[in-house]
Amino acid sequence: MEKHPVTIKDIARQLNISVSTVSRALRNVADINPDTKKAVLELASRLNYEPNIMAQSLVRRSTRIIGVIVPAIHSHYFSQALSGMTDVANENNYYLMFCQSNETYVQEVSSMKKLLACNVDGLLVSVSKETKDPTEFRRVKEKGVPIVMFDRILPDFPCNRVIVDEYEGAFKAVEHLIKKGCRRIVHIAGPEGLSISENRLRGYVDALGKHRLPVDEKLILRCKAFEEDALPLIRKVARLRPLPDGIFAINDRTAVLAMKYFHSHGIAVPADIRIVGFNDDPISEVVEPSLTTVMQPGYEVGKLAMGILIDEICKAPKAEQTFRLKTRLMIRNSSR
Amino acid sequence: MEKHPVTIKDIARQLNISVSTVSRALRNVADINPDTKKAVLELASRLNYEPNIMAQSLVRRSTRIIGVIVPAIHSHYFSQALSGMTDVANENNYYLMFCQSNETYVQEVSSMKKLLACNVDGLLVSVSKETKDPTEFRRVKEKGVPIVMFDRILPDFPCNRVIVDEYEGAFKAVEHLIKKGCRRIVHIAGPEGLSISENRLRGYVDALGKHRLPVDEKLILRCKAFEEDALPLIRKVARLRPLPDGIFAINDRTAVLAMKYFHSHGIAVPADIRIVGFNDDPISEVVEPSLTTVMQPGYEVGKLAMGILIDEICKAPKAEQTFRLKTRLMIRNSSR
DNA sequence: TTTTTTTCCGGCAACGTTACCGGAAACGTT
DNA sequence: AACGTTTCCGGTAACGTTGCCGGAAAAAAA
Numbered sequence: 001m002e003k004h005p006v007t008i009k010d011i012a013r014q015l016n017i018s019v020s021t022v023s024r025a026l027r028n029v030a031d032i033n034p035d036t037k038k039a040v041l042e043l044a045s046r047l048n049y050e051p052n053i054m055a056q057s058l059v060r061r062s063t064r065i066i067g068v069i070v071p072a073i074h075s076h077y078f079s080q081a082l083s084g085m086t087d088v089a090n091e092n093n094y095y096l097m098f099c100q101s102n103e104t105y106v107q108e109v110s111s112m113k114k115l116l117a118c119n120v121d122g123l124l125v126s127v128s129k130e131t132k133d134p135t136e137f138r139r140v141k142e143k144g145v146p147i148v149m150f151d152r153i154l155p156d157f158p159c160n161r162v163i164v165d166e167y168e169g170a171f172k173a174v175e176h177l178i179k180k181g182c183r184r185i186v187h188i189a190g191p192e193g194l195s196i197s198e199n200r201l202r203g204y205v206d207a208l209g210k211h212r213l214p215v216d217e218k219l220i221l222r223c224k225a226f227e228e229d230a231l232p233l234i235r236k237v238a239r240l241r242p243l244p245d246g247i248f249a250i251n252d253r254t255a256v257l258a259m260k261y262f263h264s265h266g267i268a269v270p271a272d273i274r275i276v277g278f279n280d281d282p283i284s285e286v287v288e289p290s291l292t293t294v295m296q297p298g299y300e301v302g303k304l305a306m307g308i309l310i311d312e313i314c315k316a317p318k319a320e321q322t323f324r325l326k327t328r329l330m331i332r333n334s335s336r
Numbered sequence: 337m338e339k340h341p342v343t344i345k346d347i348a349r350q351l352n353i354s355v356s357t358v359s360r361a362l363r364n365v366a367d368i369n370p371d372t373k374k375a376v377l378e379l380a381s382r383l384n385y386e387p388n389i390m391a392q393s394l395v396r397r398s399t400r401i402i403g404v405i406v407p408a409i410h411s412h413y414f415s416q417a418l419s420g421m422t423d424v425a426n427e428n429n430y431y432l433m434f435c436q437s438n439e440t441y442v443q444e445v446s447s448m449k450k451l452l453a454c455n456v457d458g459l460l461v462s463v464s465k466e467t468k469d470p471t472e473f474r475r476v477k478e479k480g481v482p483i484v485m486f487d488r489i490l491p492d493f494p495c496n497r498v499i500v501d502e503y504e505g506a507f508k509a510v511e512h513l514i515k516k517g518c519r520r521i522v523h524i525a526g527p528e529g530l531s532i533s534e535n536r537l538r539g540y541v542d543a544l545g546k547h548r549l550p551v552d553e554k555l556i557l558r559c560k561a562f563e564e565d566a567l568p569l570i571r572k573v574a575r576l577r578p579l580p581d582g583i584f585a586i587n588d589r590t591a592v593l594a595m596k597y598f599h600s601h602g603i604a605v606p607a608d609i610r611i612v613g614f615n616d617d618p619i620s621e622v623v624e625p626s627l628t629t630v631m632q633p634g635y636e637v638g639k640l641a642m643g644i645l646i647d648e649i650c651k652a653p654k655a656e657q658t659f660r661l662k663t664r665l666m667i668r669n670s671s672r
Numbered sequence: 673t674t675t676t677t678t679t680c681c682g683g684c685a686a687c688g689t690t691a692c693c694g695g696a697a698a699c700g701t702t
Numbered sequence: 703a704a705c706g707t708t709t710c711c712g713g714t715a716a717c718g719t720t721g722c723c724g725g726a727a728a729a730a731a732a
Contacts (some may be wrong), residue, residue: 032679032680
């Protein structure tokens with residue numbers, strides 16, 4: 001074991017030809033005798049030759065590696081997106097390197113440095129909840145490495161983007177509550193400054209506006225993290241008088257947390273209060289009562305983002321676009 | 337933009353010294369004047385120099401890239417494991433390339449080929465449900481690329497392994513049911529031949545044996561896939577007479593499926609039938625009644641597997657071991 | 673036949689880095 | 703002063719591959 005992997009030189013030596021001829025035979029280039037080509041290909045497959053990607057990328061200045069940075073690899077939504085990316089990357093003969101920021105800006109930047117050192121051909125990023133400053137991303141772009149942002153984008157940083165239409169999703173969710181008769185609807189919002197938080201909040205506000213309901217600041221509660229600090233907010237909601245009759249939560253975990261809390265405190269869902277979440281996590285189908293929620297097509301977001309990035313790598317630069325995928329309101333029992 | 341990234345040569349030119357001197361200054365080697373070293377380091381950081389990993393790996397014959405193959409990136413358990421791996425890899429300055437087999441042998445092998453072409457320093461594999469044949473893995477090992485298998489291992493292929501003690505987990509789960517008074521316990525088992533299926537089955541059988549309960553073949557039902565074909569089996573269970581009084585399911589999704597089915601068919605859980613699952617997916621906490629299940633430490637499995645692989649890459653080969661992480665029985669309402 | 677064109681191949685340099693070797697200069701020793 | 707030692711540096715080859723160029727041999731045209 002530990003033999004040298006077979007190289008182009010080995011083939012050249014055995015066939016008594018030069019390395020450049022072998023190289024040409026292995027690729028689809030003219031200037032090669034069909035017979036030699038056949039001989040080379042045969043020997044190559046017999047020896048189980050695999051080209052050395054490192055050497056290739058060194059001379060080609062392109063690695064076919066794409067770097068991906070997400071806040072957390074575990075997380076139903078992101079792991080679905082990663083899955084979509086992987087499938088598309090595979091089809092197109094690209095390699096993927098994954099990093100997670102664990103929701104910190106520091107890890108995000110250090111991951112980016114590492115990926116750049118690997119000469120990635122492109123970057124797929126969903127920013128951490130701490131990230132506000134686009135300068136690091138600008139630097140990368142100036143080096144000529146294309147970036148596509150997905151889901152959690154940075155408003156100040158122009159680039160191709162793939163997001164779900166969270167505004168519309170939120171709007172539909174809140175409108176659904178209104179149609180069910182809710183008049184005092186709480187929004188448990190996400191961390192400030194994050195695009196997804198703001199979009200969902202806007203959807204909430206506009207839906208109220210459309211139906212001429214007042215926007216009461218006291219009914220808008222902000223999480224700092226995503227789930228960790230939701231419980232105190234939920235307690236606050238339960239103590240509000242009169243009790244709100246609807247909740248639109250930033251995500252399913254928060255919504256479920258609220259449902260569990262209400263259940264153990266004698267507040268009935270949906271009779272006393274209706275609840276809608278966001279994400280369509282597996283838990284939403286399973287919780288009792290099942291949770292109405294906004295489905296985001298994570299797998300599709302991943303596929304699309306990867307597709308766009310690959311396009312940007314290969315072809316001439318087009319105008320930067322923002323692609324919005326539609327959400328779907330999954331109506332279940334928590335709002336019936 | 338699209339400027340050449342700064343190389344060791346640029347530094348050498350600007351400082352009027354040779355590339356080898358720069359190279360030495362950048363690394364921790366003797367044979368370098370402290371002053372020159374300082375000058376080089378300063379200029380390097382001023383120019384934002386990053387060494388080209390491709391070039392380094394070409395000459396060092398080591399890429400610091402580790403390939404990971406799992407059946408599915410989405411999946412609560414695997415995404416947790418990947419998360420653990422990523423964190424450990426990062427700490428140790430390794431890069432990760434992820435592939436998913438989508439539970440097919442073909443994709444698994446093609447992923448492996450691709451990763452090898454990238455000259456990965458090691459491989460972390462959890463095999464697909466189709467995989468029986470160890471020859472491809474043997475080949476890799478003969479090339480000197482270390483493999484650590486985790487979770488879904490291949491019995492015929494000797495290597496370092498990290499698994500959870502599924503036997504003990506299953507044993508405890510079934511024993512728990514017995515202690516709650518169950519006497520006719522069904523096992524909804526996983527696909528045949530998979531290590532995890534077999535280990536859990538053995539735990540089931542042995543727990544029955546220990547408590548002198550008969551093993552009834554009619555109470556052991558096999559899934560072919562994991563969840564897709566579970567429903568017919570559950571129907572079968574519901575039609576059994578006398579009705580079984582306990583179920584040990586291969587995973588939480590199957591268990592929840594069963595609970596939902598029973599609920600809509602007037603069978604009470606846990607009064608008529610007690611249920612235990614496997615995995616501790618988020619859904620198990622949330623379902624009504626909450627699901628008793630066997631917790632597997634996915635994140636820890638990932639961390640440990642990566643740690644062992646890195647050890648194997650760096651140090652002299654030690655005897656191959658199988659590391660078993662303990663599970664924990666999470667007792668909830670579905671078995672009370 | 674000679675000339676032109678085509679076909680095919682080998683040599684060389686390059687990609688960015690490291691490893692090895694040899695040697696100049698500075699220092700220390702007797 | 704002559705010698706050995708140490709310190710530090712530059713040159714060169716190599717890692718595996720591709721791209722360019724020049725040229726020999728074969729084929730086509732004159």
